[in-house]
Every structure is written in structure tokens, then in C-alpha cells.
Amino acid sequence: MADESEEACLVNPKSPLNCGQMPYTDGINSASTTSSAAGSHSFPQAQATATTTTTTTTHHTGHNTTITANSYDINDDIILSQFHADAIKQAGCGKFQFIASIIVGLGLAGHVIQVYSIFYILPSAEVEYCILDDEKNWVSNITLLGIGCGSLFFSALASKNGRKRTLLTCLAISSVFSVIAAFMPAYGPFMMVRFCAAIGIGGAMPAAASYLCEITPLSSRARVIAFLCTIGISGGIFAGACAMVLIPLNGQQIVIENKKHFSAWHRYLLLVSIIPIISTILLFWVPESPRYLLANGNEVEALATYQQIYKTNRSRGGYALTELELPGVRARRVSTPSTVLASMVHNVYACCSTFVQLYNEKYGRTTYLLMATWFASVFVFHGLTIYISEYSKAFEANFYSRLTITYTNVTYRDENFRSLDNTIYDQCRFENCTFRRIFINHVLFNNSTFKYTEFSNVKTSRTEFRNSTLDDIKFIDTDVSAHNFIDCKINNTKIVRLNGSCDMDFDYNIFTSSVWKSNLGGLIPCILAILSVGEAIQRLGRAPVASCCFTIAMILCFVLGFVVQDEIVIWIGGCAQGFVLAGLTTLTLFVVETYTTVIRCTALGVFVCFSQIGALLGSGLYIHLPVVSTKVAATVSTIFMTIPFISSMVLKDPCLLV
Template identity: 35%
Template sequence: MSQARSVPVTMSGGKDGLESASLVRHGSGGGRSYMSEGGTQKEGSGGPADGTTETTDELDYVESDSPLLSQFHEDAIQQAGTGAFQRMLLVVVGLGLAADTIELFVVAYVIPSAEVELCMSGTEKGWLAAITFIGMMIGAMIWGSLSDNVGRRRALLSALLVNALFGIMTAFMPTYGNFMTTRLCSGIGIGGGIPIVFAYYCEFVNQAERGRHLSWLLVFWAVGGVFTALMAWLIIPRTGVTVVLDEEHHFSSWRIFLVVCSLPSFGAVVGLYYMPESPRFLLEKGREVEAMVVYKKIFKWNNAHNPGAEYQLTELEMPTGTHRSLHNNSSQTTTKTFGADFIHSLEQFWGLFFQLFLPPHCKTTALLLIVWLTCSFGFYGLSVWFPEYIKLLQSEEYDRNANVTNNDVFLNVVFNNTRLDNIHFINMTVFNNVTFSNVLLNHVVFDNCTIMNCLFTNVRTSRTFFKNSYLAHNKFIDTDIYDYRFINCEMHDNLNRSSAPGCTLDFDYNIHYKEVFQENLIGQLTMIPGTLVTSLLMDKLGRVRIMSISMALSSVSAFFIWFLSSKIGVIVFEAVFNFIFISGWNALDIASTEAFPTHIRTTAYGFLSAASRIAGVLGSLCFGQFIYSTRAIPMLTTAAVLLIGSLVSLRLKETRDNLL
């Protein structure tokens, strides 16, 4: 005798604001069918003998089929099981997520080296750092919508391929303009991949394990940061002097570093080539037969140790509805070229985008947007402030330790094949008939000095200046002592010949990347245990609770910025802050993925991600201005924005029980 049971299904929302529906599952013998009450029914082996389909009335697609498909997908994924397939997929999409972190941090490591070879001014370096965020913003909007139209796998594959190819091309760019162009395109690619990574992976995991699995995926974000720091440590020169010497090589170390950092994207592209399309997306597009093939493939992969096992669901038990009339059928979809799909997706973009701001999604979109903006502003702002503040502390210590020579006389002295570091010659110090040959002058100041009959040959300088001095009858041959190094000086009969070739900007040799590598590495390493702890609590406490608690604790911890007066203190604080904050960020990523229905899931995430990039740029610019001001400003700013995010997050609906 056939039995039926009602299964409640929670839905993110629909066109008319429907929040939930009820499914009736009919079972008899080995077959099941899924129908919407008062709607369409497709019979399994326990249905009518003639196999006909009864339709009592016309159904709205979103109001009827979305919860129907969600429940079927949940059952189908549970039947397919969790195992080797999900682990392999985790590694593949994890490499794509790691590429996002690499894209964010790679510029910070490259700029100190590339600025010499590409002769970048301070403004140009600032734009190079910002261009990645701009590219990510553009990519998130384009590929997010593309994924909801052409499929998760195809969109993610194309986005990561763009990132990988332009990442490689960047390493070979000879000029600043070309370098900026390839960096923009690389950012567009990885920005487009991030909205898809979470949606694609979560649609292969059942609801009960979704939070834990997505938390494991987020470990790769921290791993990407660790990978970048380690590769920089192994490849890039660690001092300013070695950077200049490295520039003489045909292929500089920073270019090799860029090539290595593009490898995770290439690895993800290769892995994705062998991965299937999301079965949930296929169901949404009316491609049930293809979806069933994917479910069976997952089952077979997870049960490779048990070749006799058989997948319980069949094509006869799959739901149907009016979605076939709203979407292209599978044969039509698969014959389209990617270019045609791309153009069609752009045409459909605004339709999907505006759904985010209409009931029932508008409130969720607004709340998530505020949380994303506050998180990004605070986190990326501090990410800039930490290393720059460490540099400031080191610079102040360096200046305090300067060797001061006061009112001295140098007569017939030869400085040959040597290096003068952090020396200030002041108050009537006299140089007469002195030779500087093959000398490096690093942070050397001649203030109120008399320099006569001296020879400067093959001299290289960094942050070296002549101030308020008198210079007469001197020769400057093959040096980089350009006019801007003379400040308020009186000059008579000096010869300047054969200036050193290359960039005329004043590059600081007093750069020690060891501290930068350590600071970034420790900060990224602490995110890994923070993410693992989150994975244990995500499904127990829920996304909203973890998000709110994490951001509130991060807000409180920001007040300890007031006590940071040493490099060690900054590094320790950054490690603790990242450990606390990463839980809230992870919960936000997961909640944003689960909060929207399938047909606008990546469009929504793409919009939120794009907005967060804008907030990240603003945070970086604002906090960059705080470096030389009181620590109270970054302290209060961070505490305020994160507290706002924490309070707003409490208004969000919990998503851990949502079906995809």
C-alpha cells in the first residue's frame, strides 16, 4: 500500500515572497516521486501503470519547483554519500580559493622589487595595489551572473583560466602600463572565481555537513597566504641592496615568484576539467538526466571500494515541473558555445541583479551588504596598517641609531669599495680632496657641510641628501646623485658627467623583507587553526551566532591597538586578531552562499564580493593615512565598524537548515 509523508522545505524566497512549501513524497516498492501539494506529480514505479502525469493546475516555477528540487537534491546527495569525491573536489576548488589569497598578497611582495625595474613612483605603486581590487570587483559581478546562467563548472573554469594565463603573462611584462593591464585582467579572473567556488562546492554536500565542509574549504584561503609568504621567502631577495643587484639578471627573481604563484590556479583548472557540473544547477535548468548522471558518478566514486553497490534513485523518481518551459532543455544548452552563453548571461544580468533588491530578498541583501562592507573595511584596513606600522617603528629605531659626525674634517681620505650606512655629517663638517669610489651611500646626510675638490665615481645612493651645504670644484662621474639630492645648497664649478643609467627615483635600500615575511606568515598561519575551530562549531552554533560573536570579540580586541609600541607586539596582536576574526568571516561566506536560491546564488555572492572589494580599497586608503597619526584613530575605527557589523548580523536569518 502506498504511503505518503509530508516533508517541510525551507526556501530562501521566491518571486511572490513565498517562504516555504510542503512536499508530499509518495513511495511504493522501490520507487518514489516528488510533488508539490495541489501541483504537478511525476510518478515513480509506484505510480499509475500507464505512467501518465497528472497536473491539477499551472504552477509558478519558483513557488513550486524550487523547494521540490531542493528536497530531491538533498535526498539525492545523501544517497550519493560523502567520501572520496568530496575530498577530491575540496582540493580542486580549494586551489582556486587559495589563488584568491595569493592574488591579494602577491603585489605587496612584488612592489619593492618591481619598483626598481619598472621605475614606479609612489602614486604608481598605489595604483598597482588598487588595480587588483578593481579587477576583482569587475570579475565578481560578471562571473557571478555568468555562473547562474551557464553553470558553475564552466564559469569557474573560465575564470580561473583567465587568472592563470594573465598571472603568467604578468611576469613577462616589460613596462608599467603592460604590467598594470595584465594585473587587472588577472584580478578580474580570480574575482570571478570566488563567488562560484562556494556555491559549486556546497551543492555537492548534504545540508547536515555543509557548514563543516565549507569551513574546511576556507582553510585553503589561509593556506594560500602561507604559500605566498613561503615562496616570497625562498625566491625574492630579502634586502634592498640585493634587489638592486638582482635587477641586473635577465629574468628577475620577482618575475619567477609571479610564475610560481600562478601554479595553484593552473592546478585548479586541470582538476576542474575532470569534475562534473553541479547537479543542483542542472536540476534548476531542467536537465534532470544530466543531474542523475552526476549523482551516480558521485556515488560510484564514493563507493569505489564496494563495486557491487547500486545507486537507489532512478530517473523515474526525479521531479518535474514548469521549469522546462522556462529554461533551455539539455540538448539546446549543451550545443551552445560558451561565447553565446556569455552574451546571453550579460543580457540576463540586470534581471537577476535586480531580484536581489526586491522582496523577499531585499532585506537579506541589505543586511549582508552592511556586514560585508564593515568586515572588509576593517580587515583590509588593518592588513595595510600592520606592516606599515612595523616599518614605521623600524624606521624610527633606525633613525635613533644614526651615527652622527659633528664638526669634523676629512682631508685626503679615500673611501673605496665600501658602504656607508646611516651616517649624518652635520655642523660644518669639511670634506677636502676626498675620493668616494665604488661606494654605496645608504641613508647618509651631509647637513651644513663644506665639500671641495672631491671625486665621486661609481657611487650609488639611497635616501642620501646634501642639505644647506657648500659644494665647489667637485666631480660626479657615473653616479646617481641627481639634482633632487641637493637641498638648499650653494654650488660652484661642479662637474656632473655620465649619470648612472636606470631609474632616477630614490629607492630605499634599507628594506629588510625578513620582518615582512615573518609578519605575514604568522598572521596567515593563525587563520588555519581559527578556521579549523570554526569547522567544529559552524553546524552546532549556526552561522549568525558565530558571525556576531566573532565580530564583537574582534571589535573589543581592537582597543589593544593602543598598547602596540613594538614590532613583536604588533605581530602578536595581528595573530590573535586574525584567529578571532576569521571565524566571523568564514560564517559570513557560508551564510551568503546559503541565503539565496539557486538561480541567483552566485549573482548575489558576486555583488556582495564586489562591494567588499570597494570597501577593502577604502579601508586600505583610510588606514594608510593613519600610519603617522595617533594609534587611537585605527583603534576606534576598527572597533566601531566591526561592532556595527556584529549588531547588524544579529538581524540575519539563520541559514544552516536551508536546503539548496
């Protein structure tokens, strides 16, 4: 051979392609002519500029020589992309993609379940773990933080080790730790395990989107991605529906349920963890991405995958492509690390190099625009999820407060009280009364007098004794503590309670049904918007559809500031969230088709990470916004939505090669 350091593995394929800028029969840009035993072949210069792309997969040639597809120029990638486009088009779209979308979509549903389950388990966890107010937000934030970290780490692995293997790893980690979380007895271990489960599920999104695009023909790719995201969003509905059946809907039931060894919310976490477990098991059925196999020199395995897709989709005929038409990349002999330490350093360098490529001259501008878009979009999406939930609960709380009953100058003697709820006692007297085995919820004793009264086995919530006098009173096995007494005169009063009791004043009015209603009002528009956008992408293009979605979302955020009715706020906010998510679905497809095979998973991982940073900051801001009026939340949302709107206007549709 003319050059001992390089061995050509290309075979001239026979099928021309119409997609892209040049057919893969044009060959690659070769600086020198490569000879073989059969003679020599010269390849015309390709239209693209030669640049280096890094992978690290090794394979063996027919001469038993180990070679490494460690570097091939951009022309090689174009050849493989165009060959893959032709091959997957012949394999078709049908039953295989439908089944694969469901399997992978169940994994994404686990991602959504991780986020939305927090809304329903938080009150129960608050009681069992005695979580303080400044610790509650971290129950949800730890999940967002884990997803962000996992998306960065596993996306780099997906570029190096394959889509299927990474998906299996991510979902297996998430499944195991989700099950373990259901058995955690304390706040600290629970948070640690939830963080590990979130790390696992965080890597699923980049690998899943890349995988589905790489096994689907161009003509059907937008619909398949829309279907994938729809299944993922359905996980939020599944999480809410299970919560409404399994988890107590009010604080009194939670306190009673908490006495059990394995309470309802633990069983709930165990049930919803079934989704990623099912996805993990079913993933063994699907093959590795053929596009990844081609990029890493495994052409024969890629051909077997094309044949499997073809046989699943079509009952008759045979697959046209054969091994003779497989395009090989130019494989180069590269010295491989001889020690474990050197191998680790080499792998770390290979992973880091994929991140560096995102910010080179070719991709840098697009990367920064998409980072800003993902950050701002999820900032608004997650922020509105939090805000609308709090707004709905505040609306219910306001209605509850209007039903308050007030008693003034009433004397109670020898009374045995059975229940107290949403009541004010002003200047009342209680003599020789008994409060036994009851819940006292949102009750105010103002300027009242208690004599020879007993409180036994009483649980209180938002209950105060204000400017009152207590003489010869017994508090036995209650949760009453110093914070319940404000400017009171207490004489000869005995308080007997179990050691280790939590002094947290838990609010029994958790309004779980309002949370479910607000989440459902956001998720249903998301599903409808994503399904509709799948067809629009195919007809109008990626960037224009994304721009249209973000424009509509921005307008709806502005309109949100002019409505006050609970149901209208939920549905307008939900529609805004739906178009935000539809825009991100469009950009997910845009990313897969813009970045090359070896860095597209890494790119998606970076964007998912920035989206979780946006979610963290958004939840921290929106939860403190006033719920008396929606104007502030609407203004903040509208301002931030201008970022994805402008970015999507600047972006241009990529050359559709995958």
C-alpha cells in the same frame, strides 16, 4: 494534453525527506491538472507561494520536442532542493569532497596570492618601472578593482552557464594573464595585465563556494567550506614564503638584481602563477554541480554526478536512486531568439534579472544587510593588513634610526670610502677623497665641505647634502640629482650620468622580513579561526556563529588601541582579522543556503564586489593613519566592526535547503 503550452515532466519520487518544510513527494502547486497517455495525475497544493524563477537551459523530451526550463515556480525549486538534499546525503561525504575542496581551494589560493604578492613585488617593481609615490598604491588597487569587476560579471555567468564552466573560465583567464604579467617590461602593460588576471580570479570565489556546498551533504557542509577557505588563505603564506626565498630582502640587492634581464620578482610571479594553473587543470576531473543540473532540467546528468560522488566515497554497494525517481521541473515551451543579436539581448536580460531578484521583497532586506556586512568587514580586514604592515615597518625604522652614527668636526684626506650607511657627518671636511662602487644609504652631510672629491658608480638612498660646500667635485655614473642638494654652494662640479636614469629616491630600507612577519601574524590566526568555526557552525547555527565572530573581532580591535609592542600589535590585530574572516566564512555558507540556486552565485558576486570596494577605501585610509600610536586605527576598526555585528544579530538562519 489539456494545455499545449505546458508539458509536465514530473515523476512521483519514492523517498521521503525529513529536511526542510515539506517532502518533495508532495509535488508542486499546479493550477491545472495535466494529462498523459497513461492517465492523469493531480498534485496537491504545496505550502509555498508560487513565484517565478528564471533560468534559460533547454533540453529535449522523449517526444523530440524542444522545451525550455525557462520558468518554474518556487514549489519546483523546493522539490528539487529536497530531492537534492536526499540524493547528496545518500552519496555521502568523503574522498570526493576532500579532493574537490583541494582542487577548488587552490583556485581560491590564487585569489589570495594575487592580493598578498603585491606586498613583496612592489619595491622591485618600483625600481624597475620607476614608479612614483602617487602611483604605488595603484599597483595593489588595480588588483582589488579587477577582483570586484570580475566577481560581478562571472557570478552572473555562473548562475546561467554552470559552476564548473565558470570556474574553469575564471581560473584559465587568471592563469594566462598571471604568466603574461611576469614578462611585462613596463608599468602600463603590467597594470593592464594584472587587472585582467584579477578579473579572472574575482569570479572564482562565488562559483567555488556555491559548487562546494552543492556537492556536500548538509551535515558536513560547514566543515567543507571551512576547509576550502583554509586552503585559500594558505595561498597568502605560500606567497610570502616564496618571496622570502626568491625576492631580495633589501634595497641594495634589488638595485643589483634589477640589472638582470629577467629579475627575481619576475621569476617570483611566474612561480606563484603555478597555483591557479594546477587548479585549472585538475578542475577537468570534477563534474558539474548536480544542483545546478537539476535546476536546468539535466536530471540524468545530475544522477550521473550523484553516482560518481557515491562511487568515489564508498567502495561497496550501489547508489539507491534511479532515473525513475528523478523529479523533473515543469518545462514550458518558450520562443527562443532566432538571431544572434536577439540571443545576446536575451542572455543579457537573463543575467540582469538575477541581480534584480536580489532586491525583491523576499531577499531585499537580507541583501542590504549582507552588502553592508561584507563592505565593513573587508574594509577593516584589508585596512588592518595594510596598517599592521606599516606599523611593523615603522617599528623597525625607529629601531634603525636609533643606531645612527654621528661624526662631528672630522677631516678626511685621501680616503677611499667603501660603504656608508645610517650616518650623519656634521661639519666635516672631505679632501681628495673617493667614493667608488658603493651604496650610500640614509646618510646626511650637514654643513660639510668637499674638495677635489670624486663620486663614481655610486647608488644613493635617502642621502642629502645640506648647507654644504662642494668645490671641484665629480659625480660620474651616479643617481645623484638636484633633490639631493639642499641649500648648498656648488662650484666647478661635474655631473655625468646615463640618459634615461630614474630620479626617484628609492628607500633601500624596505623591511621585507617585517612585512612577512606581519602578514604571517595575520594569516595563521585566520586559518585557526576558520577551522574552529567550521565545527561551531554545525552545532550553533550560521547567524549566531557569525555574530559571535564579529563580536570577538570588535573587542580585539578595541584592545588593539592599548598595545604598542610590535609583536603584540601583530598578533592582536591578526586575531581580529582571523575572527573577521571566520565571520565572513560563516556568512558565505549563510548566503548559499538563503538564496535559491539560480541567484546564489550572483548574490555572492555582489557581496564580493562590495568587499573589494571596502578594501579599496580601507587601504586608502589606513595607510595614512599614524603609526606612532594604534589608538586611531583601533577606533576606526571598532566603529566599522559594529556594522557586521549589528547585521549578524538581525539575520536569521535560513531553511537549510540547497
